[in-house]
Amino acid sequence: EARIQEAITALREKKYTNVAMACRELGLTDFYHTVNWCFLGKTKPCVKAHMQQQLLNHTQENMLRNWIKWLGATGIPLSKRTIAPKIESLCGCKPS
Incomplete structure (x- = not known):
C-alpha cells in the first residue's frame, strides 16, 4: 500500500512519464492496474473504500x-x- 502511494505521488510530481515506467522502477509490475486505477482516481485506499461497512x-x-x-x-x-x-x-x- 505504501509503495503504491509512493508510485502515485511520483506520477503526480511528474518524476515518471507513465504508470508502466513508475511500476517498473519501483518494482510494482504485478500491481500495474492497481496503481493505474488509483492514479486515475477510480479507486480509494482500502480504509476509505470500506468506511461505510x-x-x-x-x-x-x-x-x-x-x-x-x-x-x-x-x-x-x-x-x-x-x-x-x-x-x-x-x-x-x-x-x-
Whole structure:
C-alpha cells in the first residue's frame, strides 16, 4: 500500500512519464492496474473504500480507544461485556 502511494505521488510530481515506467522502477509490475486505477482516481485506499461497512467511524473509534485506555489505567478488566454497551451507545446498533 505504501509503495503504491509512493508510485502515485511520483506520477503526480511528474518524476515518471507513465504508470508502466513508475511500476517498473519501483518494482510494482504485478500491481500495474492497481496503481493505474488509483492514479486515475477510480479507486480509494482500502480504509476509505470500506468506511461505510464499518460499525464505527474514525471519531467513534478514537473515543472507544481512549475509553479502553482509561479502563486499563483504572484496572477495570476488559471483556466483550464491558465493551459492547459502549459500542452500542456510540453507534446506536448492537455489535455482533
